[in-house]
Amino acid sequence: MSSVRTTAAVIERFNHAFVHHLPDELDELVGEDCVMEGIQPAPDGERYDGGQACLEFWRALAADRTTRFAPEEVVVMGEHATIRWRYRYGDGPADSVRGVNLMRVRDGRIVEALGYSKTAGEVPLAAEA
Structure with missing residues (x-):
């Protein structure tokens, strides 16, 4: 990598990979020391330590063409970003969940x-199937 990508550029590419189901585009975006906490199981979510563990989870999620990810708002401040999103896992009005990712x-x-x-129950995620 000849130059460091900005936080905004990294988050834009991250979202693009999910919206367009392009898991290979995630490979260059995840640091070796990445830590991720998923939305499930309640109350704290599963923790993934290390770039490979995070990448495996995200690649499976991005590859699932039966779901749709839609960023609703992205706010970037320095090395931090907030992504408000909706994740659809079916065609019915109740077959989606809204959430937020706090990224660094x-x-x-x-x-x-x-x-x-924003969910009271389990959400079917490709990576957990």
């Missing part, structure tokens, strides 16, 4: 991602 980017790579959602 260092040296052009995602090093932290904390996920939170």
